[in-house]
Amino acid sequence: MSSNKQPPNWQGWDQQRNKITSSKGGWKIGEAVYNHGYSMMDDLIGQISWFQLLVLNTTGRLPNDKVATWLENCFSCLSWPDSRIWCNQVAALAGSTKARPVAAVTAGIQASDALLYGPGVITHCLGFIQQARQDVDQGKSLFDIIQKRQGNTLSLPGYARPIAKGDERVTAMYRLSRELGFDIGPHEALAMEISEYLTQEEGESINFGGYMAAFLADQGFSNPDLSRLMALWVSAGVQACYAEAADNPAGYYLPLQCQDITYTGALPRPLPKKPER
Template sequence: MSSNKTDPCWKHWDQHRNKITSNKGGWKIGDAVYNHGYSMMDDLIGQISWFQLLVLNTTGRLPDKNLATWLENCFSCLSWPDSRIWCNQIAALAGSVKTRPVAAISAGIQASDALLYGPGVITPCLKFIQQAREDKDQGQTLFELIQNRQGNNHSLPGFARPIAKGDERVTAMYRLSRELGFEIGPHESLALEISEYLTIQEGESINFGGYMAAFLADQGFSDPDLSRIMALWVSAGVHACYAEAADNTAGSYLPLQCQDIIYTGVAPRDLPNP
């Protein structure tokens, strides 16, 4: 394939040829480590929390301590030390065969990126509540914006929950939101209205993903922002289940014997003569 130097892609690549450019920052040896205009050792260490640093590194925005505290507790809400949860189960199985921590925990985190649990819920939840707010601002009633979505055989992302009804994490985070001094913004207000309607009509309510998306939409976060910030959302729970299994006798997490497996395939049969 011949190259076309008039192609805009080539121009862009040539501008970056043999050099790394960054808007984030970097280490100037003998000077300082810079991060979005801050000297990390002089301006940030001892002055901000790890969650403030996480948001700064991801988005370029340094949040205040209250918002960072809210995000930290948001992580706690998805870090259950329960090895029945599938991402935790993977880490526990890895720990049971004495896998090194980084490999085991990375595998557990990778398994959390699902559509019903973990970082994978962020995009649909955020997209729904932002669209719902636009629809309401354009005059749709609460009934119309819910029915229009359900009538097209679509679910309401961020509402209802598998296995259990209600979500104790929403109650806890709503309380924390008020304790930290956050006012109820337009996305959160609409999400709570939808939840109240669904509770009356269908016995369902907002789940943690829906509440988190609505609250953080009011704080000005985008889908790319949240998907990146929440990449390690379940990590503390994964750590817990890995550590417990790794400390136990090797192979003792969910061991199986042959008779524990129920075979439902073709019955045993004789091989034909050659």
């Protein structure tokens, strides 16, 4: 019986064998460290901000200082020093065990990669507003767009919040957008129009992920761009909660005693004896 299974094609692997190729850059010892065509020490150090470098390293494009400032403030909006927040709690617990900073902070960042908060939301928020923009351009109404999501406003990526109504971060970043001189682009305009509709009909509104995705869609950022850029989104808040817990005696963060736990399971019972042979 013959098999239709094709032999593996190793051509691409063979072409890369024993060498590393990069479109990003590299260090030529004794010459320069190159980054997307720039000499880092000669062209970039002292000339651009860390956030401009972050975008350059991630996307290959060097943004202007206004875009970098806007992004930097996005990070501030997601770096709350509150150890009740999921990812911050992980870092605080690590600090309470006297774990090393790198281990604690990276654990907290890892805990932030969820679908309901943190960097994990951005892919769905950006995909939704980009599709919604296309739908409107093709003549669909806001009602059509919302009903397409099964009529459930909580299934609209970038809208509503699980704990509170409204989002103070949207207000702050919308103000900053105008202060920096950004015009309202087509994605931002539609995002705010949907928000106004939902406020009137459902009492819900745009959240920070939705606003950020819409604004950055107008700046030409793609889904891969944003999911990579936002990987460290919560880092400053995580560090704050780790530092506070690490500065206290070990075990001070959320200590528990046996009587603090209410057991609601089965009552004590004898273990069945093993039958004799």
